[in-house]
Amino acid sequence: MNAPTPRFGQHDGQHDGQASLLRFITAGSVDDGKSTLIGRLLYDSKGIFADQLAAVSRSKHKRTVGDTIDLSLLTDGLEAEREQGITIDVAYRYFATPKRKFIIADTPGHEQYTRNMVTGASTADAVIILVDVSKVKLNEDGSVELLTQTKRHSTIARLLQIEHVIVAVNKMDLVNYDRGVYDRIVAAYGAFAQSLGLTDITAIPLSALAGDNVVDKSENMAWYEGPTLIELLEGLSVYDEAHAAPFRFPVQLVARHNGHEANDFRGYMGRVESGKVAVGDKLVVQPSGHGATVKEILTFDGPLREAVAGQSITLLLDEYVDISRGDVLAGAAHPATLLKQVDADVCWMADEPLDPRRKYWIKHGTRQTMAKVTGVDSILDVNTQQRRTPDNAAEGLKLNDIARIKLTVQQPLAADAYDAIRATGAFILIDEVTHQTVAAGMIRL
Structure with missing residues (x-):
């Protein structure tokens, strides 16, 4: 019998202007295979250079048998990480497929380094929660006990409002690709996710070490008809809600001329964090409450008529008002x-x-x-x-x-x-x- 990809919520679908860049993190408990999974993604998608591969193959901390490459070393770069076989700090890696560019954050599983996981998760669009089939407790009554770190990282993902959650049931090779074990774990995570309030969740069975369902379809799990992990990542929609939100512009720097010009140039530099702004817009300076009008919008490449979330700009105003670093310029109609x-x-x-x-x-x-x-x-x-x-x-x-x-x-x-x-x-x-x-x-x- 064929098994579809279990879904505990529905994706919103493709939004207009979908970003070509996806930021995602791996999370879960200790030794769930996060670093190996990323290494497999990089290796099978041709996302590493020959000299990187050679360096990993020569590593004195190689933990695999024979000529097999220890793919976890592609992200575990610290000496302490390689000695202990664990991830301590967040490691970022970049790769691309013909359909999309990716920034991956490999985050630690140890409870001691949960703070580093929070750092990596703060900018992510998606999270891959790895569940190690050899670590979860399968009870005789059919219930499954998930590890505490799996629950903690899922909770943090919910608090940080990461849009997409992928539950990667890893090391399926250790249970002979048993669909029954996979279904029990997926059901247990679904129940926990419901209590947590997570909605957009997709589950996938895989083996990061063997490469099953990571980039290539697994012949060992013919019962799984869903996409591979890379296909799933390529298809996720990413919509930046900041573009539709009210205008927010935290002032980073007040720019003045060099003292040798007659005009009294005064610009306010920063990044548009949400919304959009155009020449002529009415703003309010917060917390002072003074009103202001946009006179010009300047960038390194020249002036603009309008700027949107994510752009770094310099705003010139018609009025002389007291504005300094730490103030926020907001739309007059919808202030903070x-x-x-x-x-x-x-x-x-x-x-x-x-x-x-x-x-x-x-x-x-x-x-x-x-x-x-x-x-x-x-x-x-x-x-x-x-x-x-x-x-x-x-x-x-x-x-x-x-x-x-x-x-x-x-x-x-x-x-x-x-x-x-x-x-x-x-x-x-x-x-x-x-x-x-x-x-x-x-x-x-």
């Missing part, structure tokens, strides 16, 4: 919300727990100001997806905790809900003493 009290979901990324008595720097767009955590409303259990209230007010967040918190900031933030505009809905917290990033946050309104 000014916040001094912030509700947010955070992923705690520091080894030291949260201390509510301390102050932290908050980096939001181009603005940096002091912040204080005034409350921890709830902490999420990644296994059950239930939130619990902290036992006492002094309980701090620990490494990898995901929680809903309250912040008080010294200067108001021109912010949006992360669900609406990522750029103005995201922030990081920085320890004022060590200058380490301790948390990544998503604003909820």
Whole structure:
């Protein structure tokens, strides 16, 4: 009997102007085969050079038998990674097929390095969640127990609103390509995804080591009629919702002339994070609230009549207003919300727990100001997806905790809900003493 690709949601279909570039990450638990999968993608799609292949073949940390190439070494470049056979830091690789260009982020599976996974996931359009068939627990009653890191990475993907989730059931060769095992794992992940609120999910059985269903169809799994992994990645639609959102322009730099010209040139440099802007548009400067009108839009290649999300530009205004780095220029009809009290979901990324008595720097767009955590409303259990209230007010967040918190900031933030505009809905917290990033946050309104 033929098995279609299990789908727990439907893709939105191809959008007009679909991007030719797809950013995706691999995620999952330890030794699920993430680095090997990426190596297989690069190798089978001819995405590596001969000298890279030769260097990998000569590696003293080769962990394969005979002349077989250790494909994981194509992404695990750190000496510690090669010695231990694990991924520690995020590794980015680039390759292309005739249909699309790709940027891959290979992220760690170890719980200790979950913060690095968050970094890689923050810019991804899609995530491949690997599930190792040899690691999941298959109970006699037919149920399946997924690993905690698989659940944690899936939860982070949901919080970061990654559009597409691919569940890659890996190492099928270790269970003799048993369709029954695959179906049980897919059913278990589907139930968990439903509790999580994930909607656009596609499952695929494969073996990264043997190459089954990665680039080439597997003769060992004739029961699977769906696309290979590379075909699936080539077909994913990527629609940047930032283009349809209200205009947001965090000011990075105020540009002045060199002092030897008569005209008083004053431009505001930055990147359009969402929406679009045209000459003559009415804007509001936030947080001051002053109005302004777009006089010119300048780029390195010359002036523009209109600019859209993703473009780096210099704005010249008709009015003389006080604007500095950290301010946000927004469309007058739909400004951002000014916040001094912030509700947010955070992923705690520091080894030291949260201390509510301390102050932290908050980096939001181009603005940096002091912040204080005034409350921890709830902490999420990644296994059950239930939130619990902290036992006492002094309980701090620990490494990898995901929680809903309250912040008080010294200067108001021109912010949006992360669900609406990522750029103005995201922030990081920085320890004022060590200058380490301790948390990544998503604003909820």
